[in-house]
Amino acid sequence: MRVLHGYLTDIMKNSGAITKENEAVVVYGLKGILIMLINTLSVLLVGFFMGVLVYIGFLLLNFAIIRSFTGGYHAKSEIRCFILSNIFIAIAGFLITKISMVDAIMIVIYLIANILIVALSPLDDEVRKTTPNEKKRYRKIIVGVIVIQMVALLLPLGEKFKIVLMFSNYLVSLLLVIGWLRLKIVRFRQSVMGLNRT
Secondary structure, eight states: OHHHHHHHHHHHHHHTSSOTTTHHHHHHHHHHHHHHHHHHHHHHHHHHHHTOHHHHHHHHHHHHHHHHHHBOOOOSSHHHHHHHHHHHHHHHHHHHHHOOSOOHHHHHHHHHHHHHHHHHOSBOOSSOOOOHHHHHHHHHHHHHHHHHHHHHHHSOOOHHHHHHHHHHHHHHHHHHHHHHHHHHHHHHHHHHHHHHHO
16 A cells, blocks of 8 residues: 555656645545545455445445544554455345345334434544534534435335445444444543543
8 A cells, every 4th residue: 555655656746746845645645545445446346246246336325425424433544444344345245145125123223323323423533523513514414314315215226225225324323333432432531541640
């Protein structure tokens, strides 16, 4: 990964597309884009080899749309993100091949997932803090996306697409709960350490 974005950065420097002043920003952006592309291609390959490529593509689309406004757990390293993404996709792909229709339990879990998404979103982390205005705007977008999803579930999309739509929200809610718990633990540790210093 470092070799690739280093190579691309060198090409851009030699062509005059970037300067010393903006090199760090460009390297950061290239690294993010390359990580996202590699993760996306790898999970699509998993979907292809499992015979569920279209469904995995639909899952990624749903996941990316809602996840971009929710926050939640993020892996600390690129390799951990890569591994976790592929494990989730393999599990989702397996379940997509085994589950043939939406049942009441899936609907209940989907509704609980949506309640968690609305209640916890957008979730700040150690790096990204949202402003009060962003929180209001993001929450409105999240609710709008969930309403659109619920309407889509009433349409004759096919059971597999409905299952995939639900899976994407299951994952988003899981990542939110993990992120929320992690944030609570960090804040608790900080408060305990602050008490121990006095």
